Amino acid sequence: MSTKRRPLVMGNWKLNGTKAFTTELLTALKAELADSPACDVAVATPEVYLALASDLVAGSQIKTGAQNVDVHTSGAYTGETSIEMLKDCGAKYIIIGHSERRQYHQESDAYIAEKFAVIKKAGLVPVLCVGETEAENEAGQTNAVVAKQIDAVINHCGIEAFNGAVIAYEPVWAIGTGKTATPEQAQAVHAFIRAHLAQADKAVAEQTIIQYGGSVKDSNAAELFAQPDIDGALVGGAALQAAGFAAIIKAAAKAKA
Numbered sequence: 001m002s003t004k005r006r007p008l009v010m011g012n013w014k015l016n017g018t019k020a021f022t023t024e025l026l027t028a029l030k031a032e033l034a035d036s037p038a039c040d041v042a043v044a045t046p047e048v049y050l051a052l053a054s055d056l057v058a059g060s061q062i063k064t065g066a067q068n069v070d071v072h073t074s075g076a077y078t079g080e081t082s083i084e085m086l087k088d089c090g091a092k093y094i095i096i097g098h099s100e101r102r103q104y105h106q107e108s109d110a111y112i113a114e115k116f117a118v119i120k121k122a123g124l125v126p127v128l129c130v131g132e133t134e135a136e137n138e139a140g141q142t143n144a145v146v147a148k149q150i151d152a153v154i155n156h157c158g159i160e161a162f163n164g165a166v167i168a169y170e171p172v173w174a175i176g177t178g179k180t181a182t183p184e185q186a187q188a189v190h191a192f193i194r195a196h197l198a199q200a201d202k203a204v205a206e207q208t209i210i211q212y213g214g215s216v217k218d219s220n221a222a223e224l225f226a227q228p229d230i231d232g233a234l235v236g237g238a239a240l241q242a243a244g245f246a247a248i249i250k251a252a253a254k255a256k257a
Ligand SMILES: O=C(CO)COP(=O)(O)O
Pocket: 012, 098, 170, 174, 175, 176, 177, 178, 213, 214, 215, 216, 234, 235, 236, 237, 238
């Protein structure tokens, strides 16, 4: 018996946008979603546009999020943004552990686990990105890599911390490359992740939203969402265009109806 999970499709804008772009895209997205598809929707804009984005989507089904957070709550940490600041600007979801931050900012599993704890403490939703590199994939290490990334959080925060949290499986070799994992490949890893969580707590595993990320677009979304353990998507490039992003959201709502 599998639990029914409401899908979550979230856009990760990465380092893209302007005030005008944010206004145009979110205005268009609200219009595209006028029929309220049965799917949770969020956009993680650059931090500087978060407050603007939150104002624009107020009262709609679209929530906002951030792409990172600092572990400190205040103080002499030049250039950082705290969880309370993100919350103050309307964020609900916080992406952590994205492969681009692991790679370019040397973020370790332990550091990411600290961020997870900070987000939970503030009552917001962590979106924990996990995934293997191409070399790890070819060496057959995919499951071991994602298990290690998840275990760092379980060990630091406890399995209960995954209640209401989100995991995004993003194979590094599929991000921005146009190469997508096949639905079957992705499903196998998602099922592994859920089974891994279930070893610690079955109920937590059943309710955890596990998104797929990596070159998701309108044309491949439906077949990914047809898989039982793929509960939505974390979308990069294709989230920068309202009609295409809305089509992905509608495909999730339809597949999980
Ligand atoms: O990294 C991603 C989302 O976090 C995926 O990016 P793309 O959809 O552009 O491949």
